[in-house]
Amino acid sequence: MKINDIYEVNIIDDNHNGCGIAKINGIPIFIFGTLLGDKVKIRITYVNKKYAIGEVLSYIKCTSHEEVKCPYYGICGGCDLLHVSFDKENKLKRKYISKLFNGFDINISFHNRFGYRNKIVLHVKDGKTCFYKKESNDIVTIKRCLLVSDKMNELIDSLNELNLCFVTEIVIKEGIDGILLSIYGKISSGDLESIISNKYVKSIYQNDTLIYGNLYITQSFNNIKYLVNNNSFFQVNNECALDLYEYIKSLVGNTNDLLDLYCGTGSIGIYLSDVCKSVFGVERNSDSVLCARENMKINNINNYEIILGDASEISKKFDVIVVDPPREGLSKTVINNLNNMKAQKIIYVSCNPSTLKRDILLLDNYNLQSIRAFNMFPATKHIECVVLLERKD
Ligand SMILES: C[S@@+](CC[C@H](N)C(=O)[O-])C[C@H]1O[C@@H](n2cnc3c(N)ncnc32)[C@H](O)[C@@H]1O
Structure with missing residues (x-):
């Protein structure tokens, strides 16, 4: 061949x-x-x-x-499963995780297939909004995306009416109180006024400096509010993230001290703070730490302490450890520390099943108890998993 x-x-x-x-x-x-x-x-x-x-x-x-409803499908690198029914997509993802973990029986949680993303990253080329093409650094011009809300799509439409020739990237985040834009590059004051005239736009950063409106927008799960700024991490799918956090809470039960490693804006630790005596968070992104501290204040959380630092610096003992690393998974030092810390439980939250599997095999002081999949990124090949590990005695 x-x-x-x-x-x-x-x-x-x-x-x-x-x-x-x-x-x-x-x-x-x-x-x-x-x-x-x-x-x-x-x-x-x-x-x-x-x-x-x-x-x-x-x-x-x-x-x-399935009837494909996106004109960019097959070219744009965003979606992989629009020709597949949602039911089949969930079955394929479940089958993949089950096979990866040697036939382990798993369930999958899912919500809406479209309009779920609260964040979108637009590359800008020749003044037009684009996504990367499939498996490539080339780009494709896009004017709408099925994965974000109508509000975000209206904003993308209006951005394409402007002169964005000196802009390289625009990140849009949507909260319950409005939209935050991070613009990279140069934009004219006239075009800026035009963006500000969109009633949903609450906050604009240019090259990481706030130039209009509020420092934060707000996300909300049940009664908890989370402030998010331009560079802080927040889960992209609110409904699915709420399921995820509830599930983690059910695995934690009541506990003394919990380590929230790779804690972002403190969202998991704050969600769990009512079932823990104390929570300790570690995050290396200073914007996320700033948000996490604000989030503790606005939610009256008094038992959560957070430090700005690297996950590998932590080796103190905790009863329960939640780890939620980026796609590359845990470093060798973090794995060694976790093996030595001998927590009762580790709850490993992962958006990359391959590094999850690699790391679990290295965490040899713990037994794998359960795996659950969350379809956090419908229509794409990506999938979130939560694994419960318990200490070997
Ligand atoms: C997948 S996010 C999880 C955030 C949070 N747990 C949540 O649910 O919103 C991963 C976070 O780990 C942080 N991070 C990445 N590498 C790190 C490291 N070596 N040490 C500490 N934090 C790190 C990132 O800045 C990001 O906020």
């Missing part, structure tokens, strides 16, 4: 990346946009010794594909 070869193939399996799988001479070929049961004519675009990638030239037999 070589690049540019043309084949007609039957799709014999499919996966959570949005690819159907065919086989030629025992070599799997991954073909984006196909599903189990399809028959397609393909061109080979990549080959190595273990697998190949093909692109669809035409569909000979098309099974139960």
Whole structure:
């Protein structure tokens, strides 16, 4: 098999990346946009010794594909599963996690498939708003995104009416009290006035300096309010994050002291503060720490202390440890520390199942008790997991 070869193939399996799988001479070929049961004519675009990638030239037999409602689908790197029904998407993600963890039985939580994102990062090229293309640093101009609210889409529409030729990136975050924009590059005062005239815009940062409105916008879960600023982390899907936090609370039970490692704006620790005697948070992003301290004040939380620092600096003992690292997972030092700390429970929250699996195998003073998946990023290949580990005695 070589690049540019043309084949007609039957799709014999499919996966959570949005690819159907065919086989030629025992070599799997991954073909984006196909599903189990399809028959397609393909061109080979990549080959190595273990697998190949093909692109669809035409569909000979098309099974139960979902109607794709986005004009950028297949080009834009954002979504991977719009041709798949939501039900099937959840089954594929569940199957993937279960297989990765050797058949462990898992449940998956999910909410709305569209309009769920409270944050979007727009690259700006030649004055137009863009996303990265699939598996590439090239970009595609986009004017709407199914994953954000109508309010955010209206704002994106209006941004494309302006002269953004000297802007490189715009990050938009939406809270319950309005929208925060972070603009990178230069923008004229006339265009700035035009953005300010959008009634939802409450806050504008330019090159990380506040130039209009409030320092923060607000997110809210149940009765808890969370302030978020331009550089602080917040989960992108509020409904799913609330489920996640409730689930973590059910795993923690009542406890003495809890470590909230990689705590961002303190959101998990604050949510758990009523079931803990004390919470200690560690976060290396100073904007997030600033928000976390404000969040403690506005929610009257008195048993949570947070430090600005690196996760690897912590080696003191805690009863329960929640870790929620970025996609790269835990460093070797953090793993060693966690093994030595011998907490009763570690609750590992992860947005990257591969590094989660790698790290769990290294946390050899703990037994894996349960895994739950959360479809925090519907329509994309990404998935959040929560794992409960208990100390080996
Ligand atoms: C996935 S976020 C989780 C935030 C928070 N737990 C939440 O639910 O909103 C990961 C956080 O870890 C922080 N972080 C990344 N590397 C770190 C490190 N080495 N030490 C401390 N914090 C780190 C990031 O700034 C980010 O806020």
